[in-house]
Amino acid sequence: MAINTLLQHGLTGISLGGAYALIAIGYTMVYGILRLINFAHGDIFMMAGYFMIFAIASFPWYVAVPIVLIATILLGVLIERVAYKPLRSAPRMSIMISAIGVSYLLQNLATYLFTALPRGYPSIPFLKKIFQIGELSASLVTIITPVLTLVLVYLLILLINHSKIGMAMRAVSKDFETSQLMGIKINQVISVTFVVGSLLAAIGSILYFTDRMTVFPFSGMLPGLKCFVAAVLGGIGSIPGAVIGGFILGLGETALVAMGYSTFSDAFTFAILIVMLLFRPTGLFGEKVTDKV
C-alpha cells in the first residue's frame, strides 16, 4: 500500500476515532453513575443533527451552534427526567429497557417528523475547508475532531477527579441513598451528568455530521452502538478508557476496510469487544469490581 494511501487511512481512522470517543464518553459517564446503558444516547446524537439543520435555516452558524448545544442538553435532561428518574429504585433491567424504549421512540419520532429521507447537513464553512498536502486531501474537521476530543476530555477529567461535583458524581454512582444522607442532591448530580454527556454528544454530532454530511433517523443507531462498545472496551466508567476505546475502534475499523475486509468491519467492533471482555472483563481501564463475599 502506498504511503499516501496509508496516511489517508490513518487520518480517516483518527478522525472517526475522535468522533467515537466523544460519544463514548457520554455512555461511560451515564453508565458510571446510573449503571445504565443509555441506549438513547446515539439517538440524542442523531437529534442534535436535526437541530442543527433547523437552526442553521434561520441563524448564522455561530448562533446556530450554541442553540444546538442547548437544545441537545435540554433533550438529554428531559429524557432523564421523564424516562429514567421514575425508575430510580426499579431493577436495573427496567431502566435499561426504558432506555431501549426511548431510543425506539426517538427513531420513530424522527421518521415521523422528518421522514426517512436523509437530510443534508449544513456545512460550517471553516470546518469544511479542504486542505491538501501532497496527495493527502481532507477537510479541516478531520483534523479538528481528534484535537478537540482530547482537549474536552482533559477538561472533563479535571471536573470529575478534582471538583466537588465530580466526587459527588462518583459517590452517587455507588449508592443513591447514602449519597442523599451526605446531603448530596442526587437528581441535580444526575442532571449534571446528562448535561455533560449530551453536550459532548452535540459537539460530537456537529463534528461527525459535518464530516459525513447527511442525517437520517437511524444515523445514531450504529455509531451509538459502536461507541458503547468503545466505552466498554476502555473500561466503562473510565473517561480516558472511552477515548482510547473510541480511537481503537476508529482505527481498527478503518484498517479492516482498508485491507478489503469491509464485510467484517462491524463484526470487528464486536469481536474485539468480546476478546477484550474475555481477557480483561472490566476493559482496559475499568474500575476493579471488588465482590467481597
Added chain:
Amino acid sequence: MKKLDQKTKIILSVALVVVAILGLSYLDANRSDYSYALSILERSAIYAVVAVAMNLLTGFTGLFSLGQAGFMAIGAYTVAILTIPVESRAAVYYINGIADGLANAYLPLWAALILAGIFAAFMGLLIGYPVLRLKSDYLAIATLGFSEIIRAFIAAPQLDRITNGSYGLKSIPGFPSTFMVFGVSALCILLMVMILRSSYGRAFKAIREDETAAEAMGINLSKHKQMAFVISCFFTGVSGGMLAVYMRSIDSKSFQIGLTFDILLIVVLGGIGSVTGSVFGAFLMTAGREWLRFFDNPLVVGGFSVPLFRSGFRMVIFSLILMAVVLYYRKGLMGTREFSWDGIYNFLRKHLYLRWRKPSGEEVKRDV
C-alpha cells in the same frame, strides 16, 4: 384465595385447547377472509416461542442476553437451506451458484426445524463458553455483538454459495398446515415450562437470585448457565426456523438488532419472569402493531383532516405505549405470575362478588 379442584382445572384446560383448535379450524377453513388474522396469529406464535426462550434466560436465569436475532438467523438459514425444493435451488442461488454439498441436501420441515435448533444450540455452546463468564450488561452487549457477527457472516460474499450472501433465500415452502405452526410452538413452550418446573429450573432461578450463594449450594455455575443458554438458543433457533417458513424468503437484514428489541419488548410487556406473560405479550404486541396501522392513514373527520395522522404515526404511538408500560406498569401484564385457573376464578369471584354483595371487611383484606 380459593382453589378449584384438580378435575375442574383439567376440564377447563381441555375445553380451552378444544376451543382454540376449533377456532383455528374455522379461520383455516375460511382462509381467504382471515388470512391476515391467521398470519398475525402465526407470527405471534412464532414470537411467543422466542420470547419464552428469552424469558427463560433473562427472567429465570438472570442472564440478560440480546443475541436472539443472531440465533434466529442461524435457525432460519438452516431451515431455508435445507427445505428449499432442490429443483428451485439454481434459481435461488442465481448469481453465484450453490455449494456442491448443499445442492441436494434436503430435509423434511420437521427434521429441518430440529436441526435448526441443534445448530443454534451448538453455536450457543461455542459462544456461551467465553461469554457466559460476563455479567449483566456486559453479557448483553457481548451477545448482541455475536448476533451482529453472525449477521455479518451471513451477508459475507465469502459465504455466498452457502447463504447466498446479499441476495437472500427465497422459495422456502410454507407450512404444510396452519396447525403445524401452533403445534410446534405449543410443544416448544410446553417443553420450556417443564424444564423450568424441574429441579433444573429451580437451579436457574437460584443463579438469577444470587450466583455466589447458588455456587455455595453446589450448583455448578458455568454448567447451569451454559445449559440455560443452550436451551434458550435451541428454542430460539427453532423459532427462527419457523420464522423463515413463515416469511418464505429471508435475508440477513431480517435479523437485525431491531428483531431482538421486538422480542425484548414482548418479554417486558408480558412480564419478565412469566411464561404466560411472554405468550400473551407476543400475541398482544404482534396484533397491536397491526391494529395501530389505523394511525398511519390520514384521518378525515367531517371533511377536516386530522393533522397528526400520517404515515409513521403508528410507530410513534407504539413506542409511546411501550414507554408507558415500562414507566407506569413496570411489571408488565403478568409480573412474575403465571396464568392459572385459580387466578382467573378468584379474579372473577372477586369482581362479580363485589358487584352483587357488599363484601365483609375480612374478604377484602384477604384479597389484597
Added chain:
Amino acid sequence: GSGETGGEEEPKVIKIGVFEPVTGENGGGGFQEVLGIRYANVVYPTVDIDGETYTIELVEVDNKSDKTEAVTAAQRLISEGVVAVIGSYGSGVSIAAGEIFAEANLAAVAASATNPQVTAGNDFYFRVCFLDPFQGTVMANYAIQNGAKTAAVITQLGDDYSSGLGSYFVTAFNDLAGAGSVVSEQQFQTNQTDFKAILTNIKASNPDVIFAPSSITTAPLIIKQARELGITVPIMGGDTWENATIIENAGADAEGIVLSTFFDEAEPATDEAASFITGFKEYLVENNQDEIIPAVSALGYDAYLTVIAAIEAAGTTTDTVAIRDALKGVSVVGVTGAISFNEVGDANKDMAFIKTVENGQFKFLMTVSVE
C-alpha cells in the same frame, strides 16, 4: 387518498392494494411511488365493467421495507379483498410477498422492483420497469463508450439490489473491456455513513469510473466523501439515484454523476406522459414535494394503468385469476412508454435513459438500449 366519492347512489367499489414501504430504509422512495399511484387514482378514479362504473379504492399498506412486516402487510391486503396489488419499491419485500400473493391467486405489478427474482418463477408477479441485468449492462456500455478502461464498484452488503446490480455491472464491464478491468470491488454495511476508507482504497486503484448502485440514503455520502478525498472520476449509479434528495444532499458534488433511469420528464415519450408531467407537478406541489418528477412515481402511475386495464379487460370484480390472465395480454401506453409483458411477467423494455446532474438539475444525456 381514498373514499372521496361524491356520488349519491351507493358507490360500487373495487379495491386495489398498494404494497409499498413508506417507513424504514426505503420509506422515501416508496412514498414517491405511492404518490404516483395516488395521482393515477385521481386521474383514473373509476373502471367500467359490464357497463357498471366502479370506483377504485386504493388500500395502502406500509411494508416498512422489512421482509417480516411485508408478510403481514401482504396478508392484510388479501384479507381486505383487493383484486390486484401494485408494488413494491425495493425488490426484497416484493420477493417476500411474492409467494403469498401467488398462493392467494392475486396478481401483483411491481413498479420499480428491478431484481430478476421478483418475477422469476412467480406466475402472479409482473413488473413495468426494466431489470437489473439490463441496467448493469447499460451502465457498463455507457462507461466504455465514454472512454473508461477501468472501473471500481461499490455495493451494499446484504442488499440484493445493490449487490445484484453491482455484480451484473462487473460481469458486463469485464466482458466488454477485458477481464480484470474492474480494478476494485468494495462493499459497505447497511447504515454505514463513513465511506472514506473504501474510497481511499478506490483512489489507490485509480479507476476511470466508479459504479456505486446504492440507496438514496447512502449515495450522497459516497459522492461527497469521494470528492472530498480528491477523487475526480465520474461516479455512476442505478435507477434509485434519480431522486432530488441526492442533489439536495450532495450539493455541488452531485454535478456530473451519471445514472440510468426509466423516465425523463424533458422527453415525454407519449401523450400520456405529456399530460402526466404537467398534472403530476401540480400534484407534487399540493403535497409539499419538490417539483421534480421521480421516475418511480411515473412507474407507479404506469403500474396503476396496467392494473386497471387488466381489470377492465378481464371484466370481473372478483376473479383474480382472470385479472392475472388479462395482465398477460395487456398492452397500454403509459408514461414510461408502451407496456406489455413477456412470459416471465417482465415488461418488454429495451431502453434506459441515462442522465447526469448539471447545475443542480437532472439532465437527460441519452437513451441506451441493449439486446
Added chain:
Amino acid sequence: MDTNSYLSISGLKVEYGGIKAVKGISLEVPKGKIVTLIGSNGAGKSTTLRTIAGVVKAKEGSIRFDGVELLGKAPDDIVPMGITLVPEGRRVFANLTVLENLKIGAYVHHHKLDDDLARVFELFPRLKEREWQLAGTLSGGEQQMLAVGRALMSRPKLLMMDEPSLGLAPLIVKDIFNIIKTINEEGITVLLIEQNANHALKIADWGYVMETGVITMQGTGAELLANESIKEAYLGKQKKS
C-alpha cells in the same frame, strides 16, 4: 422527658407499600444527651431513623428538630441542618478511597477539612493507615469505622447511629461506645439504635424500647437496665463469672 426537647417526634407512622413498619410512635431527644432505641429485629428502629433523615417518607405524624418540621424535607435539606445518619450496614462508597469517603461526609460544608480529618484520624488510627485504600475492600469493621468517621465530618448537631457495633469485635465495640461518649461530651446530641442493649443503655441518658412498630417502654438507661422484662428479652441471661 419533657424539658428542652431538641428532636421531637409525635404520632409518626411509616409504611412500606402497605406493610406498617412504624405505627404511631412519639419520642423526644433532648439537646446534648444520648438517647437509645432498642428493640428486636424488625421493630422499626431503622425505619424511624431513616424517616428522620428524610430518605423514607412518613405517612403521618410530625418530626420537629429545633422547632423546625422535618417531614416533607429532602435529605439534602436535612443534612445541612446538622442531622447526620450513620446508616445500617456501613454503606461506605466502595469506589471512593477512604479519604474521599471522609471528604464527602463534609459535602454540605465549605470550611477547611484539615482539622476535622485530623480529629477523625485521631479517633480511628486504622483509617489513617488505609487512607489510600478503596473503601470497598476494607473489612467490615474498618468500614464501620469509616462510616462513623464520615458522619463526624459533617459536623453534626444530632448524630444518629444505626447499630454501629454490628459485626465489630468486642474491643472495637468498646471503643465505639467510648467514642460515642466522647462525641457526646463535645456537645453532639446522639440518637442510637443498638442490638447490644447492654452497652447502649449503659451510656444512654434515656432509652426507648420498641417492638413491632410501637414504643413499649421508656426510662433512663439505668432504669431499663434494671428492668426484669428487659433483662429477659434483650439482655439475655447473664453470663456467670
Added chain:
Amino acid sequence: MSDTVLNLTDVTMQFGGVIAVNNLSMEVRPGEIVAIIGPNGAGKTTAFNVITGVYAPTNGEVSFHGETIISNHPQGKMTKLYAGEHLGKYDKVIQKTPDRITKMGIARTFQNIRLFKDLTVFENVLIAKHMNMRAGLFSATCMLNHNEEKEMRQQSMELLEILDLADTKDEISSSLPYGKQRRLEIARAMATNPSLLLLDEPAAGMNPQETNDLTAFIHRLKEEFHLTVLMIEHHMNLVMEISDRIYVLDFGKLIATGTPGEIQNNQHVIDAYLGVDEDGH
C-alpha cells in the same frame, strides 16, 4: 488420615499489598465446634472464602478428610510480591470451584445474608438438594424422576421443621425477619448434607435471646446431627459457651489457639481482641 475433617497448611491470601491471611495453619477434628475469633479485618471471612473456593489462596494447601482440595503457590505477578517463605512447596495447583467443594461436604453461611431473596423459604432449601440429583435434564423435564423429586421435597420439609421454619415455608425468604433468615441460611446449608458446616457470624444482628437460642441450636447440630462446625463469631458469650477450641487471628496471623478457658486468659488475646473486662462478665 481421617482424624481431621479440615486441614489448612500455610494458607496465605494476599490482595495486592494487603495480606489478609498470613501463613495460617489449623485443623478441625470430627465432631468439634471450632470458633475463629479476632478483631475486624483479621482475615476470618477471607479464610472461609479460601476454604470454600471463592478465593484461590496465594499459597498453601487445604485438605478435607485427608484429600487435598485446594493447593496453590505464588504464581505470575504474585511471585515477586509474595511476602511469605513457602515458595514452591505446594507446586501442584488444585483449585476446586465452590460447587465442587460443597459437593464434597463443606457447607457455609454468609456474613451478609445471601438467600435467594425472591424465592420461597421452601424453594431456598429445595435448591440446595439439586446438587445431589441423579436425574439428568431430560428425565427431569419429562418428570421421570418422580420419586427422587418427592424425596427431595420431603427431606427439605424435614429440615424446615427441625429449624422451626415449617410454618413460613411458602413465604418469600426475604420477607422473613432477620433471625429467621439466618436460620434459613443454616437450613439451606444443611440441605447439602455437609459433614462440615461453616458459619460466618451466625449471631450477627441477633439479640441476646435469639443468640441464646442459636447457641442451643448449634449445640444440637453437634449432638444430634454429628456435624462438625467451624464458625466466626464476635459474641463472646456464644463462643465461650459452645466452642471446643478457638483460633484467634490478628492481622491475618494466628496469635493463639486453645480451649475457651485458655483463650480467655491469654494476655495476648486480651490485648489484641477481648480487651480488659471491666464489667466482669
